[in-house]
Amino acid sequence: MVVVLGAIMSILDVTVVNVAISHLATEFDAPLSTIQWVATGYTLALATVIPVTGWASARFGTKRLYMISIGLFVIGSALAGFAWSAESLIVFRVLQGLGGGMIMPAGMTILTQAAGPKRVGQVMSVVGIPMLLGPICGPILGGWLVDDVSWRGIFFINLPIGVVALFLAARILPRDTPHPGERLDLLGLVLLSPGLAALIYGLARGAEKSDFSSAEVLITTIAGAVLVVLFAIRALTAKVPLIDLRLLKRPAVAAASGTMVLFMCAFMGAMLLLPLYYQLVRQESALASGLLLAPQGLGAMVTMPIGGRLTDRIGPGRVVLMGMVVVVGSVAAFTAVLQADTSYWVLGSVLFVMGMGLGMTMMPTMAAAIQTLVHDEVPRASTMLNIIQQVSASVGTALLSVLLANNLADKLGAQGGGGLSATRDVPPEAMQKIVGPMAEAFQSTYWWALGLLALAFIPALLLPRRRPEESPADAPMPMH
Numbered sequence: 001m002v003v004v005l006g007a008i009m010s011i012l013d014v015t016v017v018n019v020a021i022s023h024l025a026t027e028f029d030a031p032l033s034t035i036q037w038v039a040t041g042y043t044l045a046l047a048t049v050i051p052v053t054g055w056a057s058a059r060f061g062t063k064r065l066y067m068i069s070i071g072l073f074v075i076g077s078a079l080a081g082f083a084w085s086a087e088s089l090i091v092f093r094v095l096q097g098l099g100g101g102m103i104m105p106a107g108m109t110i111l112t113q114a115a116g117p118k119r120v121g122q123v124m125s126v127v128g129i130p131m132l133l134g135p136i137c138g139p140i141l142g143g144w145l146v147d148d149v150s151w152r153g154i155f156f157i158n159l160p161i162g163v164v165a166l167f168l169a170a171r172i173l174p175r176d177t178p179h180p181g182e183r184l185d186l187l188g189l190v191l192l193s194p195g196l197a198a199l200i201y202g203l204a205r206g207a208e209k210s211d212f213s214s215a216e217v218l219i220t221t222i223a224g225a226v227l228v229v230l231f232a233i234r235a236l237t238a239k240v241p242l243i244d245l246r247l248l249k250r251p252a253v254a255a256a257s258g259t260m261v262l263f264m265c266a267f268m269g270a271m272l273l274l275p276l277y278y279q280l281v282r283q284e285s286a287l288a289s290g291l292l293l294a295p296q297g298l299g300a301m302v303t304m305p306i307g308g309r310l311t312d313r314i315g316p317g318r319v320v321l322m323g324m325v326v327v328v329g330s331v332a333a334f335t336a337v338l339q340a341d342t343s344y345w346v347l348g349s350v351l352f353v354m355g356m357g358l359g360m361t362m363m364p365t366m367a368a369a370i371q372t373l374v375h376d377e378v379p380r381a382s383t384m385l386n387i388i389q390q391v392s393a394s395v396g397t398a399l400l401s402v403l404l405a406n407n408l409a410d411k412l413g414a415q416g417g418g419g420l421s422a423t424r425d426v427p428p429e430a431m432q433k434i435v436g437p438m439a440e441a442f443q444s445t446y447w448w449a450l451g452l453l454a455l456a457f458i459p460a461l462l463l464p465r466r467r468p469e470e471s472p473a474d475a476p477m478p479m480h
Contacts, residue, residue, distance in 0.1 A: 001168070001172075002165065002168045002169050002172050002173055003066075003107035003108075003110055003111055004107075005161070005164065005165045005168065006066065006069075006070050006103045006107055006165045006169070007103060007104050007107050008161070009070070009073065009100075009103070009158055009161045009162060009165060010046075010073060010100045010103045010104060011104075011138075012137065012138045012141070012158075012161075013042070013077070013096070013100075013138075013155075013158065014039070014042070014043070014138070014393075015137075015138025015139055015142070015271075016138045016139070016141060016142035016145075016154045016157075017038060017039055017042070017093075017142065017154060018039065018138075018139065018142075018271060018272055018275050019138070019139040019142040019143050019146070019275045019286050019289050019290050019293070020142050020145075020146045020151055020154055020286060021035055021036065021038065021039065021272065021275065021276060022275070022276055022279040022280060022286075023146045023151055023279075023286055024038060024086070024089070024151060027151060028085060028086035028089070030086040031405065032401055032402075032404065032405040032408075033204075033401070033402055033405050034086055035086055036272070036397060036398060036401035036402075037090045037093075037398075038086075038089055038090055038093050039272065039397050039401075040200070040204070040394050040397045040398045040401075041090045041093050041094045041097065042093045042094065042096060042097040043097065043268075043390050043391075043393045043394040043397065044094075044097070044196065044197060044200060044390070044391070044394040045093070045094040045095070045096070045097025045098045045101060046097045046100065046101040046386075046390040047101070047196060047387050047390035047391040047394060048098070048101070048192070048193035048196060048197065049097070049098045049101035049102060049193075050101050050102060050105055050383055050386045050387045050390065051188070051189060051192060051193075051242045051243050051383060051387060052102070052184065052189065052242075053065070053101075053102045053105045053106060053109075053383045053386075054380055054383050055183075055184045055185075055242075056102065057106065057109060059184075061176040061177060062106055062109055062110055062176050063110075063169065063173045063174070063175065063176045064176070065102060065106050066102075066103065066106040066107060066110070066169060066173070067166055067169050067170065068102075069099065069100055069101070069102040069103045069106060070100070070103060070162050070165050070166055070169070071099075071162070071166060072098070072099025072100065073096060073099040073100030073103065073158065073162060074099075074158055074159055074162035074163070074166075075095075075099060076092060076093075076095040076096025076097070076098070076099040076100065077096055077155045077156070077158035077159060077162070078155070078156070078159060079092040079095060079096070080092040080093055080095075080096055080155040081152040081153075081155035081156045082152070083152075096155075101390070104386055105382050105383050105386045108382045108386070109378065109382055110173070136294050136296075136297030136298060136301070137297075138290075139275065139289065139290030139291075139293040139294070140287070140290040140291055140293075140294060141154075141157065141290070142154050142286065142290055143285065143286035143287035143288065143289055143290030143291070144286075144287045144290070145157065146286040146287070147285050147286050147287045148287070183240065184242075185234075185238060185240060185241055185242035187234060188231055188234050188235060188238065188241055188242030188243070189242055191227050191228075191230050191231035191234060192227070192228065192231040192242060192243070194224075194227060195223075195224050195225075195226075195227025195228040195230075195231060196224065196228065196391060197224070198220050198221070198223050198224030198227065199220075199221060199224025199225055199227075199228060200224070200391070200394050200395055200398060201220055201224070202216075202217050202218075202219075202220030202221030202222075202223075202224055203221060203395070203398070203399070204398035204399070204402055205217050205220065206221065232245060243380075243383060243384050243387060244377075244380040244381075244384065245384070247373075247377065247380060247381055247384060250369075250372060250373075251462065251464075252368050252369055252371075252372045252463065252464050253369040253372070253373075253381060254459075254462075255368065255459045255460070255462035255463045255464075256365050256366065256368045256369035256385070256459075256463060257369070257384070257385065257388050257459075258456075258458070258459030258462075259320065259365050259456050259459045259460045259463065260365055260366075260385065260388050260389055260392060261388055261392045262392075262452050262453070262455050262456035262459070263324070263327075263361065263362075263365070263392075263452075263453065263456045264388075264389050264392035264393050264396060265392045265393070265395050265396035265399070265452055266331070266396060266448075266449040266450075266451075266452035266453045266456070267327070267358070267396070267449075267453070268392070268393035268396040268397055269396030269397055269399055269400030269401070269448075269449055269452075270331060270334075270396075270400065270446065270449040272397055272400060272401055273400060273404060273442055273445060273446065273449075274292075274293060274347075274351075275289045275290075275293060276404070276442075277338065277439070277442045278292055278293075280438060281340055281435050281438045281439050281442065282340075282435075292344060292347070292348065293351065295348045295349070295351040295352035295355065296351040296352065296354055296355035296358070297355060298352060298355060299351070299352040299353060299354065299355025299356040299357075299358070299359065300355040300356065300358045300359040301355075301359070302355075302356055302359065303323075303355075303356045303357075303358075303359030303360050304359035304360075304363065306359070306360070307319050307323065307359050307360040307361075307363060307364050308363060308364075308367075310360075310364075311363075311364045311367050311368075314465075315463075315464050315465045316364040316365065316367050316368035316371070316463055316464060316465075317368065317460070317461075317462075317463035317464050317465035318465050319360050319364040320360070320361055320364045320365050320368065320460050320463055321457075321460055321461070321463075322360055323356075323357045323358065323359070323360030323361035323364070324357065324361055324453070324456060324457060324460055325357070326353060326354070326356055326357030326360070327354055327357035327358060327361060327453060328357075328450065328453045328454060328457075329353070329357075330350050330351075330353050330354035330357060331354070331446060331449055331450045331453055332450055333350045334350060334443070334446045335443055335446045335447050335450055337350070338439060338442055338443045338446065339436075339439050339443075340435040340436045340438070340439040342439075365460075365463070366382075366385055368463045368464055369381055369385060370382065370385075371464075372464070396449075396452075399448070400445055400448060400449060403444075403445050403448055404441060404442065404445045407440075407441035407442075407444045407445055408438065408441045410441070411437035411438065411440055411441045412434055412437055412438065412441075
């Protein structure tokens with residue numbers, strides 16, 4: 001319960017902000033290519049701080065680390081609520097991500113080390129509860145706050161949740177003893193964090209300009225790629241690396257990582273599109289958009305517990321493939337039916353089915369990697385998988401938002417290049433003439449998500465298709 005409460009706070013923040021992107025663009029008069037960094041900057045910050053989790057868990061103890069992360073996340077939320085411009089909001093969102101990046105991996109470590117490999121599927125279902133509640137509650141809560149209170153409320157809402165989570169963590173989580181021994185790989189951290197930031201920024205700017213040959217894009221992208229490659233060399237040769245890339249020699253870990261990269265890139269990018277469609281094309285309020293997104297979370301709620309149990313019984317490979325077929329079919333449906341006047345019942349049904357596929361995909365993929373490891377390897381693997389998850393989400397959000405902005409500009413000409421706020425000033429008569437091309441721009445963008453999801457089938461075919469067998473060495477261990 002304590003772990004889920006903390007995770008809910010960080011995951012809610014992603015879904016709450018997604019439904020507010022259009023409003024924030026109008027509030028700060030910023031183009032989509034700029035305002036999307038409110039989402040991308042947050043997930044990228046999560047990815048850059050997650051590598052420290054393994055060292056910090058040993059240095060401070062998992063309970064202390066979990067509480068420190070929640071405290072820093074709450075401070076970042078308060079600062080974001082006081083932002084005065086798009087740039088300041090992006091900076092405070094990065095700080096918020098740096099504070100909260102260790103909440104999920106620390107929580108996963110607490111749960112998985114106490115469970116054992118035969119119950120990893122069930123543990124992943126527990127960790128998946130925030131992923132169920134996030135898509136349901138986040139957009140609705142965010143929409144209500146944006147429409148009836150203030151956009152600042154989407155950040156201030158974290159304060160009471162964080163205080164309750166801190167109190168319960170202090171009272172309920174068992175006391176743990178720090179075991180400082182391993183030194184923090186500072187060189188690895190210096191190479192990885194700026195490398196990821198520069199690489200994703202360079203790719204996003206190149207896509208935004210439709211030109212990867214400009215000096216700014218080339219220098220940033222190449223510098224980021226070089227730093228990431230140097231980090232990989234360091235991680236494979238260091239005695240105690242920041243991220244243990246040697247775990248990728250395990251076939252299950254490598255297959256799960258590849259699946260997660262492509263799936264998260266496509267899915268998290270696609271999650272940004274529908275709230276914008278409802279608000280721009282259908283002219284719905286933020287609250288109505290949030291309510292219209294709820295079927296996805298309800299669908300995941302149906303299959304997430306089933307997916308966890310099936311993972312433990314028949315192995316994760318079969319479960320993930322079933323889930324991915326459902327998700328791919330749902331995204332394909334959006335490329336076909338997403339028009340300016342598509343029935344909300346049709347869109348809601350597709351979202352519900354997509355949620356069912358998500359419930360059988362995300363957590364079983366994580367379980368596929370973790371169930372093959374012994375306890376000492378679990379914290380390192382969960383750290384690596386969380387980094388992959390957050391970096392992929394950052395890439396997907398940046399990529400699909402830039403592709404959408406380009407598609408809008410192509411379909412609408414000068415009107416589409418004026419930022420999301422420009423469509424707010426269009427008279428109703430003129431709006432009727434451009435909603436069709438706008439819907440086509442969203443349709444075109446979903447094709448990119450569909451292509452990435454199709455590629456994810458390749459590594460998913462290599463996931464283990466047998467249930468794990470627990471050995472005495474892998475039996476559940478008590479927490480320190």
